[in-house]
Amino acid sequence: MSTIALAAPAAMPSAPARTSGYMVLAPSCLVLTIFFAMPMGTMIGMSFMDAQTLSPTLLNYQRFFSDGLSLAGLYRTAVMSILVAVCVTVLGYPVAYYLARSRSRWRALVFALALAPELAGVVLRTYGWLIILEDRGFINDMLMHLGVIASPLPLSKNLFAVVVGLTHVVLPFGILSLTTSIQGIDPNLERAAQMLGASRLSVIRHIILPLSVPGIVSSLLIAFTMAASAYATPALLGGARFKVLATMIYEQVLFYIDWGFAAVMAIALLIMMLAISFLGIRYETRRSARRSNREGGAS
Amino acid sequence: MNSFDIELVSVSKSFAGIPVVQDLNLQIPRGEFVSILGPSGCGKTTTLNMIAGFNTPSAGDVRVRGKSQNRIPPERRNLGLVFQNYALFPHMTVAENVGFGLRMRGTPKAEIGEAVDAALRSVRLDGFGSRYPKALSGGQQQRVALARAIAPRPSVLLLDEPLSNLDLKLREAMRVELKEIQEQLDMTFVYVTHDQEEAMAMSDRIVVMWQGAIAQQGEPGSIYRNPATRFVADFVGRSNILSVRRSIPGSEYFELCIDGTQIVLRSDCAGNSAVQSCCIRPESISLLNVSDAGTGPQNRLDGVVRRIVNLGAHVELLVEVANGLSLTVLVPSSRSSLVPELASTVTLGIDPQDVQVLSD
Numbered sequence: 001m002s003t004i005a006l007a008a009p010a011a012m013p014s015a016p017a018r019t020s021g022y023m024v025l026a027p028s029c030l031v032l033t034i035f036f037a038m039p040m041g042t043m044i045g046m047s048f049m050d051a052q053t054l055s056p057t058l059l060n061y062q063r064f065f066s067d068g069l070s071l072a073g074l075y076r077t078a079v080m081s082i083l084v085a086v087c088v089t090v091l092g093y094p095v096a097y098y099l100a101r102s103r104s105r106w107r108a109l110v111f112a113l114a115l116a117p118e119l120a121g122v123v124l125r126t127y128g129w130l131i132i133l134e135d136r137g138f139i140n141d142m143l144m145h146l147g148v149i150a151s152p153l154p155l156s157k158n159l160f161a162v163v164v165g166l167t168h169v170v171l172p173f174g175i176l177s178l179t180t181s182i183q184g185i186d187p188n189l190e191r192a193a194q195m196l197g198a199s200r201l202s203v204i205r206h207i208i209l210p211l212s213v214p215g216i217v218s219s220l221l222i223a224f225t226m227a228a229s230a231y232a233t234p235a236l237l238g239g240a241r242f243k244v245l246a247t248m249i250y251e252q253v254l255f256y257i258d259w260g261f262a263a264v265m266a267i268a269l270l271i272m273m274l275a276i277s278f279l280g281i282r283y284e285t286r287r288s289a290r291r292s293n294r295e296g297g298a299s
Numbered sequence: 300m301n302s303f304d305i306e307l308v309s310v311s312k313s314f315a316g317i318p319v320v321q322d323l324n325l326q327i328p329r330g331e332f333v334s335i336l337g338p339s340g341c342g343k344t345t346t347l348n349m350i351a352g353f354n355t356p357s358a359g360d361v362r363v364r365g366k367s368q369n370r371i372p373p374e375r376r377n378l379g380l381v382f383q384n385y386a387l388f389p390h391m392t393v394a395e396n397v398g399f400g401l402r403m404r405g406t407p408k409a410e411i412g413e414a415v416d417a418a419l420r421s422v423r424l425d426g427f428g429s430r431y432p433k434a435l436s437g438g439q440q441q442r443v444a445l446a447r448a449i450a451p452r453p454s455v456l457l458l459d460e461p462l463s464n465l466d467l468k469l470r471e472a473m474r475v476e477l478k479e480i481q482e483q484l485d486m487t488f489v490y491v492t493h494d495q496e497e498a499m500a501m502s503d504r505i506v507v508m509w510q511g512a513i514a515q516q517g518e519p520g521s522i523y524r525n526p527a528t529r530f531v532a533d534f535v536g537r538s539n540i541l542s543v544r545r546s547i548p549g550s551e552y553f554e555l556c557i558d559g560t561q562i563v564l565r566s567d568c569a570g571n572s573a574v575q576s577c578c579i580r581p582e583s584i585s586l587l588n589v590s591d592a593g594t595g596p597q598n599r600l601d602g603v604v605r606r607i608v609n610l611g612a613h614v615e616l617l618v619e620v621a622n623g624l625s626l627t628v629l630v631p632s633s634r635s636s637l638v639p640e641l642a643s644t645v646t647l648g649i650d651p652q653d654v655q656v657l658s659d
Contacts, residue, residue, distance in 0.1 A: 188386035191353060194373045195380040196400035196451060206399075210390045291390060291431050 047263035084227035088174035096178030181215020310359035334498035337508035379448035394428030400451035532578035560621035566654035583653035
């Protein structure tokens, strides 16, 4: 893929200036058409098709809205993703602030530590959490050994376990987007606020937080979409007891071989993610538009 | 209590072992407009940051109204600071920006409104309160920054090259305005700049800094007329700096033999035989008529015009008075009849009181 992308500019000088812009886009357009647009089209097509007779039908959609299980799955997915998005952003923010502002020599180390989990791979990290959270896992073992509890706490195979696992997986991405956003804030604004009598806390509340809203929004969006589309972590930490759309789609395809219904669930997941992203982006554009208007609101 | 708003007592600062400010002693009286003037890297911004509280001195003491500030964070020093890049809060309106300091002090809303209006009036921006900084020009933004800094009535206002991002015309207008605002408020201003004209135009006193120490301080006029060192003479205003080979203290005049030439200049300055250089301002050199027979004690030098640069109000001549020695002479354009031709021979007159000996 990269070789194709690199080859195109080399041919540019001979091409007329007007078309050269489109020529550069050609390789990626080709790749996207084959590997993205076509499967999407196929999937949408399948969602309107009866699995047995291959005739057009709306039954798959009807079933999604009426069987109760699917909508519950969608709801669980949304709740889980929102929780992950909030956890990632709240936990990531202090780290991002440190990374954006610190000039200490430990900064590089913290940066490496913050991103290191990405190197371990999702499955490996999820198994790690399983070892810690299981009924016979590290935490329960220790608490029972100490006599704090008599029977294991329900730490795995539920929403809690999945949110913990996914927060860990997604956190580095949240930290990265927050760091970039905070780095873009002029440090002099903080000093100006300080000179005007603002304490450290007031500076964060009145200056840094409001100005890093774009980073907060993008961290929430990234975390939400990554959590909603994650499969391995919910599958391992949620198990059969906590099912989200991603694991339900997998079930439909592999166990029930109902591609049509799986396609409907996939489309539902996609629409939810698109809707959330749309809302987030619209919120951000409106906010920044308000600020560049000549006249402000309340003074 | 004493009458100094700010005192620096033997203040030193080094970063990673490299000294930036060394044993600095400075006293700034209440109500004065003091400029700290120096080239970049001379330690002036570090000094300002130590007064503001963003840098802690490695040694010595910073006092505000007699009280040591070494352990007091910037937000509790009650000083104002105007930044070079304005540093206005982009997510707040002009009124919110200006009112921020009072809000942080817990002032009641009604009072904040009044103070904001007063501050905006004093920088002639009344009616701009509901705008956002983005919608203002550079000059207007700088005024908002000034209003924001003075609204909480700080004991001292620190200004860190606040005009250097503005264009020349605006900068010149703002100089006058800043001085007026300072006098109106009767507030101590500490103004850091590398622009000597700016410092000259506004200050009651100028502190010239070089290599982390004070090179000279005094009224703008006295610094210009009597620069103490070669660095000050060179940095403040334009000057002809000449190396002195030998100096002879005389009964009436101090005689300086200029290095590499046969020229002997007379100076009114008190000096000793250790003097190594002297300075003559270009505008203090006059062009004499050949017929004008010298009567007084004026130094007279003959030379050839090598270059003419028209500066608008003045014409700058480069006159070679001896092998390897040229003097820059400034002639007002209004007396255009006096401006000689290129390569013509002229006679220069230098009053002994304009020959300033330098200490290094």
